[in-house]
Amino acid sequence: MRRLTWIGAGLVAAALLLLPPLSGFHPYYLYLVSTALLFGTLATAWNLLAYAGQISFGHAAFFGLGAYGAALASLGRFSPWWAIVLGGLLGAGGAGVIGLASARLQGAYLALATLAYAEIWRGIAHNWSEVSGGGAGLIGIPPLPPLPWLPLDFTRGRAGSYYLSLAFLLVVLALFAGILHSRLGLAFAAVREEEERASLLGVHPLPWKILAFALSGFFSALAGGLYVHMVRVVEPDLVFSRYFSILPLVMATFGGLHTLLGPATAALGLYLVSELLLQPYVPVFHQLPYGLALIVVVLYLPGGLAGLLPSPRPSPHRGEGR
Amino acid sequence: MSLTTLAQTLASGALLGCFYTLMALAFSMVLSVTRALNLAHGDLIILGGYLGYWFWSGSGLHPLLLVPVAGAALLPLALLWQWLFNRLPEPKELSSLVLTFGLSLLLQNIMLALWRGEYRLIASESLTGSIRLGGLRLNQGRLIVAAAALAAVGGLYLALTRTRWGRAVRATSLDREAAALLGINVDQATRTTFLLALALSGGAGVLFATLHYLYPAGGIELTLLAIVLTIWAGVGRLRSVLVAGVLLGVIEALTVAWSGPRWRELVVALLLLASLLARSGGLAGGRSH
Numbered sequence: 130m131r132r133l134t135w136i137g138a139g140l141v142a143a144a145l146l147l148l149p150p151l152s153g154f155h156p157y158y159l160y161l162v163s164t165a166l167l168f169g170t171l172a173t174a175w176n177l178l179a180y181a182g183q184i185s186f187g188h189a190a191f192f193g194l195g196a197y198g199a200a201l202a203s204l205g206r207f208s209p210w211w212a213i214v215l216g217g218l219l220g221a222g223g224a225g226v227i228g229l230a231s232a233r234l235q236g237a238y239l240a241l242a243t244l245a246y247a248e249i250w251r252g253i254a255h256n257w258s259e260v261s262g263g264g265a266g267l268i269g270i271p272p273l274p275p276l277p278w279l280p281l282d283f284t285r286g287r288a289g290s291y292y293l294s295l296a297f298l299l300v301v302l303a304l305f306a307g308i309l310h311s312r313l314g315l316a317f318a319a320v321r322e323e324e325e326r327a328s329l330l331g332v333h334p335l336p337w338k339i340l341a342f343a344l345s346g347f348f349s350a351l352a353g354g355l356y357v358h359m360v361r362v363v364e365p366d367l368v369f370s371r372y373f374s375i376l377p378l379v380m381a382t383f384g385g386l387h388t389l390l391g392p393a394t395a396a397l398g399l400y401l402v403s404e405l406l407l408q409p410y411v412p413v414f415h416q417l418p419y420g421l422a423l424i425v426v427v428l429y430l431p432g433g434l435a436g437l438l439p440s441p442r443p444s445p446h447r448g449e450g451r
Numbered sequence: 452m453s454l455t456t457l458a459q460t461l462a463s464g465a466l467l468g469c470f471y472t473l474m475a476l477a478f479s480m481v482l483s484v485t486r487a488l489n490l491a492h493g494d495l496i497i498l499g500g501y502l503g504y505w506f507w508s509g510s511g512l513h514p515l516l517l518v519p520v521a522g523a524a525l526l527p528l529a530l531l532w533q534w535l536f537n538r539l540p541e542p543k544e545l546s547s548l549v550l551t552f553g554l555s556l557l558l559q560n561i562m563l564a565l566w567r568g569e570y571r572l573i574a575s576e577s578l579t580g581s582i583r584l585g586g587l588r589l590n591q592g593r594l595i596v597a598a599a600a601l602a603a604v605g606g607l608y609l610a611l612t613r614t615r616w617g618r619a620v621r622a623t624s625l626d627r628e629a630a631a632l633l634g635i636n637v638d639q640a641t642r643t644t645f646l647l648a649l650a651l652s653g654g655a656g657v658l659f660a661t662l663h664y665l666y667p668a669g670g671i672e673l674t675l676l677a678i679v680l681t682i683w684a685g686v687g688r689l690r691s692v693l694v695a696g697v698l699l700g701v702i703e704a705l706t707v708a709w710s711g712p713r714w715r716e717l718v719v720a721l722l723l724l725a726s727l728l729a730r731s732g733g734l735a736g737g738r739s740h
Contacts (some may be wrong), residue, residue: 149565170686184545184549186548186552221607230724230728231727233728234727234728236542236544236545237488237542237544237545237547237548238544238727240545241488241546241548241723241727242723242728243722244675244728245675245720245721245724245727246478246720246724248671248675248716248717248719248720248723249717249720249721249724251716252714252716252717252720252721253717255713255716255717256713256714256717332487371671375552375556378549378552379553382549388508413560413563413564414560414564415556416556416560417560419553419556420553420554420556420557420560421553422552422553423549423550423552423553424535424550424553424557425688426549427539427540427549427550427553428535428538428539429547431540
């Protein structure tokens, strides 16, 4: 079964790699799938935090901080690449702050605190007009420059941001896989399983909790920075939208909490169903799949879709997986 | 700010606070009997407001007459909500948040489909004008809303403290298993709590629609307000909710008077975060669980 999963993942990756030439570099579809890939990254980043036991209702805060940070740096004459990195650091800092502040909160109350935190940043972006441009936001963000060492067709315009989003998702997935099999992953799992016991065992949960927030915030904010260089505008109600808090949560829980590929797969699936099947025919209901997926997961599939797969056989040699 | 303006602002905020009390009580009733946090609470209120607007623009009746109509219209949803909440896995606080995040999205979609994104207000002429009280001019609409909200809160208080039903509900929220062992029909108490809470939400929506413009995504702010009040007052303490509600209304009115309405949402979110951090415990803390 595990082998089948990997074959499936390989096929999906190959299809994604070949999509631009196969679609004749169709700008709309490339934009659509790039956004789906960014949501895949966001869902994976959300899942990384959930792996450390912290359920966030406010990833829009980190995404939006990355978006604003990158937009401001880009408009301030930084190269877009550095601007995105700066945005990522801003998001990591913003995430670390709420991780530290909510040190004593758990479960539902942490979730509410992150929800409020994202609303606070949206409010700041609305009101701090001198910097953020207020409700109208910022325009004129430059596009990403083509990479000189690759054929122009694959790095220019929509295809360029497409391949960048794909590469970014693959890098984040690889890092997540590395974290799962490292001491860091063990520490995160220990924090998740029981904060109290972890501290008895000599793992102080707080630094790991803050680190999980910062890492998750960093990746989310990089996605935000990439996103503003694709859409080239930034507005409070766009990038701090609850959409960016709720969607990664839906995608990760639907795809299977704590699994490596589930959240990204669910992100691609749900986003494309919503945009390709529902948006053209019943536009007002295009968010329906997310709401329904969430209800189905909570009530019927506690493990998400990954819970449908038979669990891997307990191997005689412990060491694989967790 | 002159003294009269200040007094005016305080009075107007206190009137608004009566409405907030009603809204928060409906939220904390559900929380106390099910331990579930209903993030779609504000969306239900907005839905009630839209239904009220719809009936009002069709019939031209006095908005107060439409309060029970909108309340009754949400009763089927109460049964659906109860059916869903019954199936929540542990830990209930968290799973209910996730579930109702989804329900909130669905409700917003439905409202967007039915009423587009347009802003709606029940601008009834019977609610405009103002009344002079001492040196203060009080908005008649706000007075009526506050009176209606206080009447509902008072009725709820009597029902919870003076009737068999109220005893059953309070016992269920204190300790479900013990209440069931004592022969209290906890399922019935839960169902009636949902029916009453959603009816109050629907009615509150009509009142809200006479004060504020409705838009499909406007519910979250009301939900956050209800959570802030529940943190401040504790679950199931009616008099403290009233004090907290009035305080919150006054804080909001002062914020708007000093720095303009743009800061309202930000202040609500700040209050929520600060209250959560200050309490750093469960909302239902202080009750046996």
